[in-house]
Amino acid sequence: DAGITQSPRHKVTETGTPVTLRCHQTENHRYMYWYRQDPGHGLRLIHYSYGVKDTDKGEVSDGYSVSRSKTEDFLLTLESATSSQTSVYFCAISETGSSPLHFGNGTRLTVT
Amino acid sequence: AQSVTQLDSHVSVSEGTPVLLRCNYSSSYSPSLFWYVQHPNKGLQLLLKYTSAATLVKGINGFEAEFKKSETSFHLTKPSAHMSDAAEYFCVVTYTGGGNKLTFGTGTQLKVEL
Numbered sequence: 001d002a003g004i005t006q007s008p009r010h011k012v013t014e015t016g017t018p019v020t021l022r023c024h025q026t027e028n029h030r031y032m033y034w035y036r037q038d039p040g041h042g043l044r045l046i047h048y049s050y051g052v053k054d055t056d057k058g059e060v061s062d063g064y065s066v067s068r069s070k071t072e073d074f075l076l077t078l079e080s081a082t083s084s085q086t087s088v089y090f091c092a093i094s095e096t097g098s099s100p101l102h103f104g105n106g107t108r109l110t111v112t
Numbered sequence: 113a114q115s116v117t118q119l120d121s122h123v124s125v126s127e128g129t130p131v132l133l134r135c136n137y138s139s140s141y142s143p144s145l146f147w148y149v150q151h152p153n154k155g156l157q158l159l160l161k162y163t164s165a166a167t168l169v170k171g172i173n174g175f176e177a178e179f180k181k182s183e184t185s186f187h188l189t190k191p192s193a194h195m196s197d198a199a200e201y202f203c204v205v206t207y208t209g210g211g212n213k214l215t216f217g218t219g220t221q222l223k224v225e226l
Contacts, residue, residue, distance in 0.1 A: 004155075031212060042202060042216035043156070090155055097212055100146065103155030 003027045004104035006091050012110045019078040021107050023091030025071075032074040033092040033101065034058075034066060043090065049074055050097065081111045114139040116205045118217035126225050131175075131190040133220045135203035138184060145186045146204040146214075147177055156202065162186065173197070198224045 003026035035043040045058030047066040092101040119134040144163045148156040160171025167179040177188045203217040
């Protein structure tokens with residue numbers, strides 16, 4: 001899967017708790033992305049990064065923050081998880097801003 | 113603005129018969145179009161991409177898609193379905209120079225029966 005590792009693969013947490021998901025890549029790609037997948041919506045972009053410390057918002061960024069202190073790691077944080085953030089989260093990488101994305105295997109997050 | 117519509121949420125075919133998954137798009141700019149496949153509990157895998165070169169695009173596993181500007185369509189086809197093709201398929205649009213601001217369709221679940 002193009003050298004992308006997402007951790008954890010599954011997580012159950014309670015409403016109001018902070019949660020951090022990690023994406024680690026071994027491809028040295030500049031661009032990294034966080035998507036969420038929900039039935040009937042396809043994938044929707046949460047945040048993306050175009051370099052170390054360079055990030056920008058996607059279409060569903062409310063309630064999420066990201067950080068990228070190293071090329072290989074892109075963290076997604078839910079400061080105070082809500083039930084509406086129950087979803088499957090995918091990390092993706094690309095070499096340039098126009099090259100195809102390669103996806104990780106996803107993290108299934110359940111907020112109770 | 114850009115959007116993509118996958119016309120069928122579920123498609124069922126028999127093994128050995130042709131596959132047709134339909135996708136219509138809209139884009140204010142010259143579009144780039146992709147098809148991705150997702151097997152259960154897996155991430156998405158790129159099947160093929162169109163980026164303004166040949167209008168008939170060949171991808172992996174025998175799939176191909178034809179870009180038809182006049183119809184704003186990018187349908188995915190395969191001459192003969194295999195059991196391993198059962199998965200969810202996503203049509204994706206972005207525009208040339210738009211970076212990777214992808215817009216995903218809602219997906220088509222392909223079922224292949226014996």
